[in-house]
Amino acid sequence: MDKQIYDVIIIGGGVIGVSIAYKLSQNGVKCAIIEKNQLGSGATNAAAGVISPLFYGSDKSNSPMRKIRELSYEMFLHLDNEFEELEIESPFNKTGIFRTAFNQSELKLLIDLASKTSNLGVKSELISDRSQKNELGFLNSDILGGMYFPDEGYVDGIDFVNKFRKAILKMNSDIFENEEFVDFEILDDEIKQIKTKQNIFHGNTLIFATGSENILSKYNISNDLIISPVRGQYILVRTQDFDLPYTIGDGTYGQIDNGPQTQGYLVPRDNGVIYIGASKHINKNDLNLDLNGIEFCLAVAKKYLNNINNLEFISAGAGIRPQSKIGVPIIKKIFDNDNILLVSGHYTQGMMLSLGTAEIVKNYLLNFDQELFDLFNGMNE
Ligand SMILES: Cc1cc2nc3c(=O)[nH]c(=O)nc-3n(C[C@H](O)[C@H](O)[C@H](O)COP(=O)(O)OP(=O)(O)OC[C@H]3O[C@@H](n4cnc5c(N)ncnc54)[C@H](O)[C@@H]3O)c2cc1C
Incomplete structure (x- = not known):
């Protein structure tokens, strides 16, 4: 049997990994999430989950942070409708x-x-x-x-990832739990081969969304990227x-x-x-x-x-x-490769910025609007 090659492989099934998989799957991109424990078992499990992205309003109006907040706010407001279409209850509790x-x-x-x-x-x-x-x-x-x-409210991290799990599976992407990433290799034809403790996966694009776990430090990445x-x-x-x-x-x-x-x-x-x-x-x-x-x-x-x-x-x-050292979510190309990304949550606002983060990644990978991706990608310590 031919080996399955995913369009995108996402390492880490926290709020960031599942949001990216959701946004990409909505656009017909076949994703696999590889999570070493269960979805949401990292920071996402512990979060208060307050969703109030525009309240921290001291950012300048044209700053990347202001823009990701606006995007996230908009997207949380529309989440109910999107989930209704999928016949899944929305994880956003608009309690005010x-x-x-x-x-x-x-x-x-x-x-x-x-x-x-x-x-x-x-x-x-x-x-x-x-x-x-x-x-x-x-x-x-x-x-x-x-x-x-x-119009603001909260999400419960585990409820969020489980409802997104249903959506992602409905849209034909895959989720692998209890699969711990160990190493990766770029094969000649630009396909990335990912090794977990038990298996080997293949994908065109590789996204690391592993939260606070610095699993890339063994590859000598730039200091900016250490969480x-x-x-x-x-x-x-x-x-x-x-x-x-x-x-x-x-x-x-x-x-x-x-x-x-x-x-x-x-x-x-x-x-x-x-x-x-x-x-x-x-x-x-x-x-x-x-x-x-x-x-x-x-x-x-x-x-x-x-x-x-x-x-x-x-x-x-x-x-x-x-x-992150740069104080904002990391959304960056790494290893000098257009198709390997590092995407992190934010230490206090990762839940509320999750949907905006995922939208930026989707727009970059699908060659839609690149502006915000370029801004985050260019941010250094
Ligand atoms: C106590 C607390 C309260 C918070 N309150 C809020 C709040 O009110 N509002 C808000 O917006 N944000 C809040 N945050 C921040 C928010 O929770 C985080 O920004 C967000 O959860 C980060 O998501 P993530 O997907 O980047 O990381 P994580 O949720 O940590 O997910 C990373 C995943 O990667 C997996 N992983 C790691 N290594 C490997 C490997 N080798 N192979 C495979 N998988 C791997 C982990 O198991 C984990 O599931 C809070 C955080 C905490 C801790």
Whole structure:
């Protein structure tokens, strides 16, 4: 039997790998994802999954980051329709995000930030009085008000990859789990041969989307491409008192120095579960849970809730955030080859930028719009 040659082989089945496979498969490109564990078992599994790509609005309007945010925002808004056509439930939970203010200066800052994003089409509502968002009575009484962003929300990493798995398989691409990439070779006819621990695969294009795991370091790649690990910790709790109706987060990112400054989120999950997190532990490349991380999560819970005594502790977890040296997602050609790419998530925003990242890669490989790919490809430390 002839060996199967995939158009594109993607190493790594996190949110980035599956998003790329999805976008390419939609365009008739036959992909294979090769994942050493299960889809979503890396950082994607640990993510809060907050989807609010345009909120971090300090980027200049023509910067690559602003453009990837705009692209991602647009694509998350359309995901429901795309998944409806595939008869799969969308993984994007458009619950809205309530960004809180604890005093007038925070509220003013939020209003300013919301007015900038409203120019980009992001809807927002001023919450001048906490009671407007507190029907269920769970909000901390120190919260003055804030801004509510109804079109934003969250994804659960595992739910996201599993729904994308269904879509990818429906579109005739393949997914191989428990297959660990070991090495690759460019054969004479430009076909890439990929060796995993058990098998050999062949493809025309090879994309490494392996998150924080520097599996390419043995090939002497440029220092720019080495990912710095940042551990993030979170806890899961449950309460019988209320179902969290929306994501709650900060909006000021330490830009003013009064008011509680713990920058974390409360994010709804199924069955009354609430995700609380997530901390950042620079250069920690292990999944150990330390008390600083737990303390951070407790501070987030106390910041937003009026009573944490009725929260039942379910579990704590961690993931390794992929932080790039260039501070933005890596989307680059490597090994001087137009058909070998390295594509990474972002250490705090990889979920929300995933669909834009995948669109950029798709546009490059299919010779559509190359502008954004060229911009990211040209970014150096
Ligand atoms: C605690 C925490 C909270 C976060 N919160 C948010 C948030 O609210 N919003 C947001 O947008 N982002 C958030 N992020 C960031 C986001 O999770 C990441 O940017 C994103 O998940 C990265 O996706 P990825 O596909 O690049 O990496 P990963 O999800 O790590 O996927 C890489 C995959 O490659 C596989 N792999 C590695 N080596 C091999 C090999 N040799 N062979 C085959 N497969 C291999 C791994 O098993 C893994 O599944 C958070 C991250 C953490 C840790």
